[in-house]
Amino acid sequence: MKTVIIEDEKAAVRNLTSLLYEVKPEAEIDAVLDSIGSTIEWFGSHPMPDLVFMDIHLADGSAFEIFEHISITCPIIFTTAYDEYALRAFKVNSIDYLLKPIGKEDIEHSFEKLNSLNASGSSSVGKQSSQDMEWLQLIHSLKKQENYKTHFLIPLKGDKLLPVSVDMIQLFYIKDCQVKAVLTDGTEHYFPQTLDELAECLNPALFFRANRQYLISREAIKDIDLWFNSRLSINLRYPSISEKILVSKARVAEFKEWFARKKCNK
Structure with a gap:
């Protein structure tokens, strides 16, 4: 064997x-x-x-x-x-x-x-x-029976914690080997968790793991381009993030299904 x-x-x-x-x-x-x-x-x-x-x-x-x-x-x-x-x-x-x-x-x-x-x-x-x-x-x-995260306490400078609900978070992404979250007001905060850990503790109906670097909500998506080799390129609403977020060919169907579930999961 x-x-x-x-x-x-x-x-x-x-x-x-x-x-x-x-x-x-x-x-x-x-x-x-x-x-x-x-x-x-x-x-x-x-x-x-x-x-x-x-x-x-x-x-x-x-x-x-x-x-x-x-x-x-x-x-x-x-x-x-x-x-x-x-x-x-x-x-x-x-x-x-x-x-x-x-x-x-x-x-x-x-x-x-x-x-x-x-x-x-x-x-x-x-x-x-x-x-x-x-x-x-x-x-x-x-x-x-699993309980997905609904709130986080984000550590800030000066020994403070910022309470944030999941619906305030637009996306998570990796920058300089650390995870950052973008909130609805456009502010960004570092998170101590890894992207893998966040993907497992958040409701998958609300966030999609586009690739190794991005975990996104629907509200963060501005529009989507058809890309080479049957992939998708997601454009975000935040001009500070200009990088193309590519969804592989193998996950395009999964992404479309996830996005289409918006009304029944909100």
């Missing part, structure tokens, strides 16, 4: 490798990749492996960005310290979602699920056993 490990923590790689060989001695590790960039490059020049173990937080961003550039058609087992990405993981053909620290029993259970899929003739991604579907339904019910 040819396997690829996508993980940026060396200790986690060592632990996973040891457990994998213990549970599946015949496994072959074709590659250990530690970033979005190296993963895209590797899959672009190598045949598809039989299985992928994938961490979510990588050296250069969220692993979900990988799927905006390439298609991974083999089974994927996600390994992470965070439980809030489970629904999103199943949308990209995950067969299991393991929370760190990972033990031998976790790996054994994952291979039992994989064997069950193979035995039922549903080994192709996108098809799930009844056990997977029950687990997915549980995640759906937990997701309904």
Whole structure:
């Protein structure tokens, strides 16, 4: 079984490798990749492996960005310290979602699920056993209980905190390696959270992750240009931000669907 490990923590790689060989001695590790960039490059020049173990937080961003550039058609087992990405993981053909620290029993259970899929003739991604579907339904019910952020306290100079409601925020973007928010009055403030963290704690009906640098609301959008290779170029209402915000071809349909949900989600 040819396997690829996508993980940026060396200790986690060592632990996973040891457990994998213990549970599946015949496994072959074709590659250990530690970033979005190296993963895209590797899959672009190598045949598809039989299985992928994938961490979510990588050296250069969220692993979900990988799927905006390439298609991974083999089974994927996600390994992470965070439980809030489970629904999103199943949308990209995950067969299991393991929370760190990972033990031998976790790996054994994952291979039992994989064997069950193979035995039922549903080994192709996108098809799930009844056990997977029950687990997915549980995640759906937990997701309904999730409380998205409605307010923030922004730290200001002079030991002050500025209370801001989410509906006052037009967009978040990365500038000088820090996250800034633009408010409805045009003022900008630095945020201590990363863009990945904000994307996970905000209602996805209100904000769209256009690319690695921008998380935008509908109200921030001035107009949209059709761009090369079937992409979209979003222009903002704020002249201080002149950069073109490109939405990849793979996410154009998702963006249009998100934008069209405006009335039913407001």
